[in-house]
Amino acid sequence: MVKQKTILNEVSLEGVGLHTGQQVKMTLKPAPINNGFSFVRVDLEGSPVIEADATYVVNTQRGTNLEKKGVKVQTTEHVLAALVGCDLDNVIIELNASEPPIMDGSSKFFVEAVEKAGVVEQDAERQEYIVKEVISYTDEKTGSEIILMPSDSYQVTTMVDFGTKVLGTQNATLKSLSDFKEEISDARTFSFLHELETLLDHGLIKGGDLNNAIVYVDKEISANTMEKLKVAFEKDDINVTPNGILDNLVLNHPNEAARHKLLDVIGDLALVGIRIRGKVIANKPGHLVNTQFAKKLSKIIANEQKNTIPEYNINQEPLMDINQIMAMLPHRPPFLLVDKILEMSDSHVIGLKNVTMNEPFFVGHFPGAPVMPGVLTIEAMAQAGGILVLSSVPDPENYITLFMKIDKVRFRHPVLPGDTLLFKLELLSPIRRGICHMQAYAYANGKMVTEAELMAQIVKK
Template sequence: MQHQTTIGKTVTYTGIGLHSGQDVTIRLNPAPIDTGIVFARVDLPGAPQVAAKASNVTSTMRATTLESGNAKVFTVEHLLAAFSAMMVDNCIIEIDSVEPPVADGSSMPFVELIQQAGIIKQDAIRKILAVSAEQTIRHEDKFITILPYNGLRITFTSINSHPLLGVQFGDYEITPETFIKEIAPARTIGFMHEVEALKAQGLALGGSLENAVVYDAENVLTPLRFSDELVRHKILDVIGDLALAGCVRGHIIAVKSGHTLNTALANKILANIIETV
């Protein structure tokens, strides 16, 4: 049996939102058992809250958005991936803007924030969600599936037409140690030809060479951390999006999946799970 956990003390991080371009501070706070991961919009009257649950997803355009009443936050997946992979169950995140900091475009700054706070065991059993049969979401040439598996394994194939990207394949057993070494440092990817269109939609207003891996038509403009950084970041996104279902166990296999399919699978898992401890 595994016990629920929370962080050991309050810690803060200040930065800029990737899409909003707004300055933002997040404060991670210890939380009681069965709280889950909850965002509190302290910049709004009454500090309304929204829980990191698949049922609260309202948009998946370029990022995962959560809403409940007046509380709205988006681009939550990098932060949620850190909580999930580091096995932190309960935390209240006070946030004074609509979007967490992008930091360097990866989950690593959030891992380090959690490590700074420490992780403490709580007097309650962790609820582990294990599928009893294959569950799949498909759309055209993209899919994501989960198979019964004793652990969390993610196998992802990314296919991109850029000459420096092409087909990238990643297959990882997700543990805190593997996440820190192989997945958490992988940054979000951007393309110069998309920048103007994104900004016209009010997106990527805070994006830069300091918080994304950027490609032009022929070159990468940012030094890579991994030769296959794209597929590693795709796996990071899967971890963050599936955290919206809870503590999931299974073998996830995906081809060209993104936030829309990931979060749809999270909802499907919740509708077709067995709960174990």
């Protein structure tokens, strides 16, 4: 079992935002299990949180930008790539502006900050999406394509063709995340001169200078453009090297542009929110196609998780039988609706109920065509979840569990006498102050019959 990881200590970096030009302080902080990566805008009232989630992508012009309830975070990809490249699962990223510092245009300084902070294992299993079949996405307008195929580990290959003499076809490959620091992290962002002119005219790179972006000169520089560049970069003189790069900046790698595109792919696919075990092949990648693929993959994973039915051996002794359940739950027949607990960890529980014709509710609920009331299916799932939250205290017999919220309920199929109901509940956030927020599923006859988000709190009797 691979454990989740976070950083041991908080660590801060300061710099300027590439597009905003604002001075910004970014602090990386340890995060609890199942938190994932999340941004916190400490400069705004209430310190709103934006999770690193593909559903919040609103713009991919010159970076991947997230927005939740009107709160924005810009250019998220470099810091997210560093966190994935350092094999982390849970980190809180505090910002006192809308954009992380650009530093030198790569992930190098973020990786060094993580190393300074230290890495620690957490007491929870890492979730991983194992790719079983080819998944692809194509942008018909640009010809950009991303393919994800089965592999024993997370690997990424990028193939780029910029169609210019100064920067033609390049490829880059990362065979293991353990190579990210040495092979990918120092690959800097880049731009072509014709793009740079447009960005300058629209005031979109206020924090740019020749130390945090490679500029490839793909056209002759006019005297007017040269003066604009001098002003923008606060330089008395600007030169073009023989290899077509502004101001004698030395490349870290011959294929640095392709390596940076690979860095961007890793950062953007971090928005899927789960570790990927598979090989990514990205042809002409960019933030738009990367994030569109991330959204598609997120939906596929969510759908598979919903329909992944827990497997159990009917001959195996359960983790908790009915007597052990009654020692923990205050419910009693006919309102005790869980027969067995099959599996449990700090973040999930799997329970079982055998639905029989002599259930008391069948007497009056559709006697001629008995169907288990949907609200009782919800209650049964909640009781299984109650076992999970009560297990977090040393004296569960002194507590009862009370509902706080039921949300996103879907009844998909009826539950009938003779069915065996399986419940799977997973924490959506760590248990705090006895409050448990869970995603709950119920299955019968090889199908999901009910799903819901449940929130409950344990209180002293």
